[in-house]
Amino acid sequence: MTQTPRPRTLKLASAALPEGNRERFLAEWAAESVAISEHEGGFAALVFRLQVLVGAPRLAFTLRSAFVPGLFDGFLVGLTLMVPALFFTVHALVAGESLLGLMYFLVVIGFAAFARGLWCAKDGLVSRRLARFGLILIFAASIGVPATNRLADTATPMSDAQFATLPGALITSLGTVIFLLSSKLGHRRVAAVHFGVLVLLAGIFVWASTSFANAVAAPTWFERAYHASIIPSSLVVAHGCIRIRRAGDALVVPKVREVTPPLDVIPHQ
């Protein structure tokens, strides 16, 4: 190792790492930065340092969670899905809307099953039964929440929102139904899975857009946060849908479909 100039971006990136790894990675990155600067110029080295900075939290998590497959994904899913769903549940119960609280609780259970089915299989493939059970619960709740808001005349930021989230919920539910029924369609099931997931994605897009508009139009910060908290969850569910599309291909071609692309290898050393 050597006492070379260590750019602040790299120092900042290494500060995110566990203490025992900081010096090692800082020295390694500094050496790489010098090599890139010599071969590709100062701008490429700057881009490298910024990419290292952006990737540092992921590296930090990897170093802290070695040999725990899927922990990073599971952590993100837990954070983005469970927190807003639990928040809505508690909020509804505190507001005295017990039926609405029950509906949101179904969402919590549904998301938990869906996330578990998607992310916790070690080889990355979907545990379809669990994911579908989760989707059924989310489907039931996506009908139940707006229905409860309408029939029980509830008073929550959702029911008082400027734009109705019902269209997004209905399109999402339609996509879910197509997806759930796809296994009954014989040789057309792969096409049905893909179509169902596309409708599901469209529904999530409408739902998230409406929530964003509601958040912008909301009169208080609490209500803005209430509506905006759905948006990260939508992104996670959309990511899950893309995984299901890949599993749809796996119904025809066993396991994963991706093939390592040919490498454009430069002469080494």
Add this chain to the structure above:
Amino acid sequence: MNAPFRMTPQTRQLISYLLMDSEGDHYGFEILKATGLKPGTLYPTLARFEEAGWITGTWERIDPETARRPARRYYRLTADGVAAGISVEAEAAAITKIAGSAPLTP
């Protein structure tokens, strides 16, 4: 061989690249340039490989004053890493064969 982590396309790409010169030493810039991976993907993957015992990392033995550059960290495949890489490539080849013979759409 079962990997103790998920085999993503990037993971497969990295192990395949290292396997092309399984007895050689590789460093970050060279791997980034050859594979097109981003640093945010490369370093966590190298860390996982190292934890799994697929590669070993050593510091280059140079005098930085004489070489006028800092020492690099080099990575080399271990025997376990070579076995894992061969297994991964065999799996990829099998999938390619199946994908080539089976229709992807009904």
